[in-house]
Amino acid sequence: MRMSRMMLKTLREAPAEAELPSHKLLLRAGLVVPVAAGIYSYTPLGWRVHRKIEEIIRQEMDRSGAQEVHLPALQPREPWVQSGRDASMDAVLFRLNDRRERAFVLGPTHEEMVSLLAARHIQSYRDLPVTLYQIQTKFRDEARPRGGLIRVREFAMMDAYSFDSDWEALDQSYQLAYDAYFRIFERGGVPVIPVEADSGAIGGKDSQEFIFLTESGEDTILLCDSCGYAANAEKAEFRIPPAVASEPLAMERVHTPGQKTIAELAKFLNIEERQTAKAVFVMADGKPVFVVIRGDLEVNEVKLTNALKATNVRPMEDREVEAAGLVAGSASPVGISGIQVVADQSVVDATNLVAGANEVDWHLRNVNYGRDWTAALVADFSLARDGDRCARCSGTLHEQRGIEMGHVFKLGTMYAEALDVRFLDQAGQRNETVMGCYGIGVERMLAAVIEANHDKDGIIWPKDVAPFDVHIVALDLEELAVERTLTQLEEDCEKAGLSVLIDDRDDSPGIKFKDADLLGMPVRLTVGPRALAKGGVELRVRRTGEMEIVPADQVVARLKDV
RNA sequence: CGGGGUGUAGCUCAGCCUGGCAGAGUGCUUCGUUCGGGACGAAGAGGUCCUCGGUUCAAAUCCGAGCACCCCGACCA
Missing domain, CATH: 3.90.960.10 (YbaK/aminoacyl-tRNA synthetase-associated domain)
Structure with a gap:
């Protein structure tokens, strides 16, 4: 891709509305353009990153044995009434009618739709277990969108749903999803810790969130400094400080x-x-x-x-x-x-x-x-706070802020009951399937990747997320040797399966270097007279700043090691 | 929904207090000189001063209402 042809505009300064580093960099690097509160358009460069994240998720979910499906974003309202969530999710639901005044919603999540799909296919215990996933746009009328892409009203989410014959079988499906999630976040360069979360009134069992600890997070997490217990504040158990002991006196x-x-x-x-x-x-x-x-x-x-x-x-x-x-x-x-x-x-x-x-x-x-x-x-409904005693050991709980990156949840039979997802077991008995659900927000992940991988100059994309593998800065393109080396490098990289962004713009070197740092590709190659005179091109690693001169014909081989 | 803040050029902002020609930097266009870390000169294009109403000879500026965006809280399967 030639930058002279790419629809991209970087900003020297971030718009005033941005406060989080990720929000500022998303706008400065021109990855997204705001449309309304919590609604964004993606530019070609931004969309490449989005797709890279989707790709990681697909690879790891497929590896875990899950099967990709696609459920509608536009959904009839009836199943929502049946599941009770038309009422319980009242405010966040976007509702609309069709031309014949039939009621629809824009899906904020897909338990109802996946249950209806699964119900048509699951008849026997032989059909279980099965885990389905999709990457689909969700619509939620959030009370307060915030933090750039951290909380938005339209976003892509990977949501997965497992169906099992009983709770023991669910434990295994849950573990598979749990492991896949760790791999996804690791490849995205987002450090997460699993914490215990509230499973809500729907009566599920285990529920864990993958939390990226950061000051700008909107969730409060309590961590034990001794046994490693970690829980969302809304769930955290602790030892209530003892009361002052005394014999009852007259009121x-x-x-x-x-x-x-x-x-x-x-x-x-x-x-x-x-x-x-x-x-x-x-x-x-x-x-x-x-x-x-x-x-x-x-x-x-x-x-x-x-x-x-x-x-x-x-x-x-x-x-x-x-x-x-x-x-x-x-x-x-x-x-x-x-x-x-x-x-x-x-x-x-x-x-x-x-x-x-x-x-x-x-x-x-x-x-x-x-x-x-x-x-x-x-x-027992008291709130754990910083400095409280851990319920499981003699340690102390400490508060930290974090962003919820993913949620895995043993849902149970609620939807199976409401929407009739049942099967015949070996004894010929009709049972509800036991469901698990698992979600990762793609946009939030994108924001967190930047939040966790940047410096004062710009973004530092982890390898698997970077929109391009290599950023080539071409200096003095009128020089024949530069042009020749550039063309050769481009061919070599493409043959080796590396995607390349070439800065062939008619701008000063300073602008090109600044933009290369801002855009954050893992490796920058500089092709110019100065490096050529030293026998090759300059290779610079974005994360470490390490630089070396590499002969042009050895660049691809060298790239394999960085 | 409650509290706070902001709305003026693509972006960052000044001007508003004290009413009187619409501004700066940056970005953009053209020409020339530059060319390894946001170069220099010259010439240009670019505005619903958030919207509506009011006061006034005259409103970006004063008054009223509304809207949008950001931050904190409430809310968030």
Whole structure:
């Protein structure tokens, strides 16, 4: 490819809207062009990278025994109603009607479609196991697209689905996908760690995310410094700090003028935060819930959602608090009625806590669970935080930010039940298939590759992702020897199966070198009078900056070693 | 949806406070000189100053409403 002919425009400066290094470089290198929030067009160069990533994914998925299929992006809405996700994914679904007013959605994911496809083919245990995958455009009306290609509204995703006869068989399919994922990220040059993730209300079993640890990530991960336990904050288990032990005392009112937050209250009464009970108000699937947790802890909304078996839990808005007749700042589970009360295990285990009195400027001392109040539900839904103790060893958990690069998940039988993916086993019994699902976002991977592989001058593509294998900078093309060497090199490379980008533009050497660094091909060859005089062409490795002069006829052989 | 920020040339931004000819750098075009790390000179093209409304003799500038984009949060199979 000759750069003089390629539709490419590099930018000296990144547009102001870009903050992440990957976002800046994607725009500066001219790989993508923004169209709307979370929607991008790809240029010829950008699309080559996209296809390279797809290629890695295809190779590794095929190697794992998965079979590629293609499911529609435009889907009838009915199966979504059947699976219950028309309601549960309400806000992210793009919906539309056809000319006869039949309802459709643009697929945000493909469990429904793959289940319908699989249901037609899976009849007997002899048809199992099978893993299907596709690379297909997904549409999600995200609340907030962000970070360039990190979170977008239209994107390509490789999604795979395994079908097995039982949970034990699923373990094997899951492991195959898990291993394939590691190979994919390794080839892309993105360092990932597997972390335990929430499996949600759909009742799956194991769920792991492949996380690329980076400050700019949007997920919070907790890592044990001793045993290696790693989990998404929404899932992380930890040891709750012990309560202050004491014998139950008689409950009494205490005047607390103006004391509303736990911090204020603890300071005012000269006690520790863990000696208080905190009230948190949420709406769970539209119903108000009074949540009680020890004052020094935070509520983990995902754990709470699961404990409540709800699909959507969010903090109450002020007017909802008012409508429920709750006294913000002094709310108490003691003597409350007309609202569901749920308690975290931490308040059940503690004695003599300070809680609200359901009256402004008053609190209660020595409140004890069981004696003074009870909850409809007691569960463990506190949020692990930096510095908490690991649940599995004596180590300490540390918080880090990360980007979710891939997700593997033992789904179970939910979709098989809803969409009738069943088979006859050896005993002639009809059973649901046990599903697993696995996803990797191509755009997010592309962004992460850059995030993990760049320096101040530009991108440093890993070999398998680079849009071209070799970048040839031609200087002084009017010189006959240069032209001749260039043509020879191009032929040699192509014969050897190497893709070549040739900078034959009529620009100064400085511009060409800067662009070569920015565009980041693994190897740069400089063909010019100066190198020719030294007996060859200059070979420079982008990642290390190492340079050497190589005789023109030995370049291809030499390239095999770098 | 809540909070913050920004909208002026392809890109980066100045001008706005204090109303009075639409600006700079870079990029682009042409010519000449250069030619191994974003060269130099000269001449040029390029604008819905986000949109709509208002105030005014006069609005990029003041006022109001809206929209878009970015960041933080909520949300996110």
